[in-house]
Amino acid sequence: MPKTRKPKRKVPVTVRKGKRSGTRTPGPSGSSKPAATRKVIRRFHILHKRQAQLQKFLEGDSVELSRQAKDAREELQAIEQEISDMGGLEAYQKMSVIGQGNDRGGGSEKVLLEFLEELGYPKDLNEGQRWRVLEVGALKPDNYASCSSWMxxxxxxxxSRHPDISEQDFLQLDEEENKEKWDVISLSLVVNFVPEPKDRGRMLQMAHAMLRPNQYLFLALPLPCILNSRYVTPEHLQGLMTTLSYTEVKKRWKEGGKMAYWLYQKTESDKDKPDSEFAPYRKKAVVRSGNRNNFSILL
Ligand SMILES: C[S@@+](CC[C@H](N)C(=O)[O-])C[C@H]1O[C@@H](n2cnc3c(N)ncnc32)[C@H](O)[C@@H]1O
Structure with a gap:
C-alpha cells in the first residue's frame, strides 16, 4: 500500500490572517487588473494543491475513524466551498485568459510557433506532411488557426470551454492509443497546475512516450518555478529532462520576467537508463533556503 502523507498543516488554508475565507472572482463589472487576476490564480493553486493532499490522505486505509480524518474532512469541505464560491475551475480559466493578455501579451502558442519557425518549420516539411499537435490545457479552440495548412x-x-475542446485529463489518456502519435505536445502552464509532484513527473514521462521519435515537447512554466523554488533550479530541471531523454533545443526566459518556455526534442527512449540516473529526481532536496515556493517535479 503506498504511504499517504498526513495533512500536517495546523492552520487550514481556508483560515487566512485578518480575512474571511473566500476570494472573490472579479466579475464582469469587477476588477480584472493584473494584480486581481493573479490573486485569484494564486489562491486557486493553493486550494487545489491542498485539496489533492487531503483527498489523498482520506483515501488511506487507516484513517476512517481517526481524529485527523475528521479534521481533514472538515478542511476539505471548507476548501471545496471556497473553490465553489470562487466560481470553480471555470473562473480560474477565465482569469487565466485575462492573465494571458495582461502578463504575456497573448498566449504561449506564439512562442511555440516562433521556436518552430526558428527550426525551419513548416518550410522544411515534406509536401503534404501534416503535424499532429496535442494542446493540453487549451483555453481556446483555435489557438493554432493560422497553421491549419500543416497542423x-x-x-x-x-x-472544456468550447465544444471543439475535448474534456479530458491528460493523465488519464490511453497510453497505448497515444504511443508515438504526436509531433508536438504543448504543456503550457499545465505542469505547475498539477498538484502532485509525482504526477508532474508522470506527465512529462507520458508525453515522452506519446511523442513520435525526434519530435517536440513545448513546456511553459511561471518563472518562479525555476528561479524561486526551494527544490528546482534551471540546472535541476535540465538534468531531469535529460534523464527523461529530452534534449533542449530552444529556451526563452529572462531575469525579472514572468514566464519560462522550452522546446525539447524527444531523443532515445529512457528505458535502458540505470536507476541511479533517476535517483536525484525521486526525492525532494532543498537547494535554496528562505522565503521560497515549494514547486517540485518528482520521477
Ligand atoms: C493556467 S491554464 C493554462 C492555459 C493555457 N495553456 C496557457 O498557457 O495560458 C491551465 C489549464 O490546464 C488545464 N489542465 C491542468 N491539468 C490538466 C490535465 N491533467 N489535463 C488536461 N488539462 C489540464 C486546466 O484545466 C487549465 O485550464
Missing part, C-alpha cells in the same frame, strides 16, 4: 491540433482540458 492538425487536438485541444484538451480538464474543463
Amino acid at each position: 492538425d491540433v487536438t485541444p484538451i482540458d480538464l474543463h
Whole structure:
C-alpha cells in the first residue's frame, strides 16, 4: 500500500490572517487588473494543491475513524466551498485568459510557433506532411488557426470551454492509443497546475512516450518555478529532462520576467537508463533556503 502523507498543516488554508475565507472572482463589472487576476490564480493553486493532499490522505486505509480524518474532512469541505464560491475551475480559466493578455501579451502558442519557425518549420516539411499537435490545457479552440495548412491540433482540458475542446485529463489518456502519435505536445502552464509532484513527473514521462521519435515537447512554466523554488533550479530541471531523454533545443526566459518556455526534442527512449540516473529526481532536496515556493517535479 503506498504511504499517504498526513495533512500536517495546523492552520487550514481556508483560515487566512485578518480575512474571511473566500476570494472573490472579479466579475464582469469587477476588477480584472493584473494584480486581481493573479490573486485569484494564486489562491486557486493553493486550494487545489491542498485539496489533492487531503483527498489523498482520506483515501488511506487507516484513517476512517481517526481524529485527523475528521479534521481533514472538515478542511476539505471548507476548501471545496471556497473553490465553489470562487466560481470553480471555470473562473480560474477565465482569469487565466485575462492573465494571458495582461502578463504575456497573448498566449504561449506564439512562442511555440516562433521556436518552430526558428527550426525551419513548416518550410522544411515534406509536401503534404501534416503535424499532429496535442494542446493540453487549451483555453481556446483555435489557438493554432493560422497553421491549419500543416497542423492538425487536438485541444484538451480538464474543463472544456468550447465544444471543439475535448474534456479530458491528460493523465488519464490511453497510453497505448497515444504511443508515438504526436509531433508536438504543448504543456503550457499545465505542469505547475498539477498538484502532485509525482504526477508532474508522470506527465512529462507520458508525453515522452506519446511523442513520435525526434519530435517536440513545448513546456511553459511561471518563472518562479525555476528561479524561486526551494527544490528546482534551471540546472535541476535540465538534468531531469535529460534523464527523461529530452534534449533542449530552444529556451526563452529572462531575469525579472514572468514566464519560462522550452522546446525539447524527444531523443532515445529512457528505458535502458540505470536507476541511479533517476535517483536525484525521486526525492525532494532543498537547494535554496528562505522565503521560497515549494514547486517540485518528482520521477
Ligand atoms: C493556467 S491554464 C493554462 C492555459 C493555457 N495553456 C496557457 O498557457 O495560458 C491551465 C489549464 O490546464 C488545464 N489542465 C491542468 N491539468 C490538466 C490535465 N491533467 N489535463 C488536461 N488539462 C489540464 C486546466 O484545466 C487549465 O485550464
